[in-house]
Amino acid sequence: MKKSLRKLETKCTRNGSFLSDILSLEINIENIKLRNPFILASGILDVTPSLFFRVASSGAGAIVTKTVTLEERKGFDNPVITDAPCGLINSMGLPNPGIKYFVNKYVKSIIDKIDIPIILSIGPSSVKDVYEMSNIVLDSGLKWIEINASCPHVKGHGLTVLGDESMLGEIIRVTKKKLSNFLIFVKISAHITNLAKIAETIFSSGADGIVAINTLRAIAIDIWSKKPILGGIFGGLSGPAIKPVALRCVYELYQYFPEKVIIGVGGISSWRDAIEFFLAGASAIQIGSVIAFKDLNIFKELNDGVIKYLNKEGYDSINEIIGLAHRF
Ligand code: DHB
Numbered sequence: 001m002k003k004s005l006r007k008l009e010t011k012c013t014r015n016g017s018f019l020s021d022i023l024s025l026e027i028n029i030e031n032i033k034l035r036n037p038f039i040l041a042s043g044i045l046d047v048t049p050s051l052f053f054r055v056a057s058s059g060a061g062a063i064v065t066k067t068v069t070l071e072e073r074k075g076f077d078n079p080v081i082t083d084a085p086c087g088l089i090n091s092m093g094l095p096n097p098g099i100k101y102f103v104n105k106y107v108k109s110i111i112d113k114i115d116i117p118i119i120l121s122i123g124p125s126s127v128k129d130v131y132e133m134s135n136i137v138l139d140s141g142l143k144w145i146e147i148n149a150s151c152p153h154v155k156g157h158g159l160t161v162l163g164d165e166s167m168l169g170e171i172i173r174v175t176k177k178k179l180s181n182f183l184i185f186v187k188i189s190a191h192i193t194n195l196a197k198i199a200e201t202i203f204s205s206g207a208d209g210i211v212a213i214n215t216l217r218a219i220a221i222d223i224w225s226k227k228p229i230l231g232g233i234f235g236g237l238s239g240p241a242i243k244p245v246a247l248r249c250v251y252e253l254y255q256y257f258p259e260k261v262i263i264g265v266g267g268i269s270s271w272r273d274a275i276e277f278f279l280a281g282a283s284a285i286q287i288g289s290v291i292a293f294k295d296l297n298i299f300k301e302l303n304d305g306v307i308k309y310l311n312k313e314g315y316d317s318i319n320e321i322i323g324l325a326h327r328f
Contacts, residue, residue: 039263042187065120094154103142134174149168162188287302
């Protein structure tokens with residue numbers, strides 16, 4: 001019953017046809033085709049092959065894996081997550097089995113069986129790290145890497161890399177040289193005041209795109225024990241609380257680099273939020289914390305909502321609205 005109602009709803013028609021038949025959300029990011037621009041963000045339901053398949057069947061356009069490091073990491077002590085007004089603060093501490101195990105055990109077994117792109121998130125702490133990681137990825141079947149230069153609470157990774165522009169540039173150059181047929185994206189943070197300069201370094205070093213933004217460095221304190229709540233002390237704030245900051249970063253990046261690919265992420269919880277990011281200049285968006293609140297149905301909700309919006313506003317494709325908020 002619900003399904004047929006949904007079909008009737010979506011048939012708000014252009015000449016009697018289902019909107020989803022005539023309005024495709026398919027996009028191309030450089031040479032890679034995505035059935036829609038809604039990508040699962042790193043860190044959510046993206047650790048094992050069975051989760052990858054669940055996310056794919058929920059309608060996502062691509063999946064970013066959990067960030068992996070060169071060596072295995074145990075992560076921080078519990079608790080690793082707490083809630084905040086309008087969001088979550090997480091402090092996992094980059095737990096992962098190491099890139100070799102992850103790629104060999106998880107990625108290689110599914111890469112040819114899954115019908116959406118898998119993007120491997122890597123968290124190097126040095127140029128040497130990324131050199132060795134690239135060797136492992138080379139023949140994995142993967143085609144797209146996201147360099148995590150923005151994890152806000154693990155020393156030596158993430159923000160440390162973003163804060164050292166010459167290392168950041170070298171990490172990107174080495175990755176692009178070793179993985180010349182791959183798309184190389186860099187996930188950045190809003191914890192910088194020189195966004196244009198860092199973006200310039202990222203693009204001039206050979207990156208194909210920027211993902212903005214990671215979680216914001218945050219803390220929560222228990223008033224009765226009078227101590228920080230999270231095992232790692234600091235965590236990353238995600239969810240609706242950071243959406244305006246993420247949107248601002250995407251808007252500014254598009255102002256400086258309108259020809260480049262920008263992927264927006266940060267608190268996107270509805271098709272309306274998604275439209276805001278496209279208007280600001282995002283070519284695609286990533287979905288994270290909202291899955292904890294709404295579950296994986298969010299991908300269908302986004303697909304339906306964006307298609308209806310495009311139809312209502314008289315557009316034929318998502319490309320027609322990217323960056324429109326800059327025309328005034
Ligand atoms: C983790 C947190 C992040 O924000 C990130 O980008 C990568 C990893 C973590 O805690 O594991």
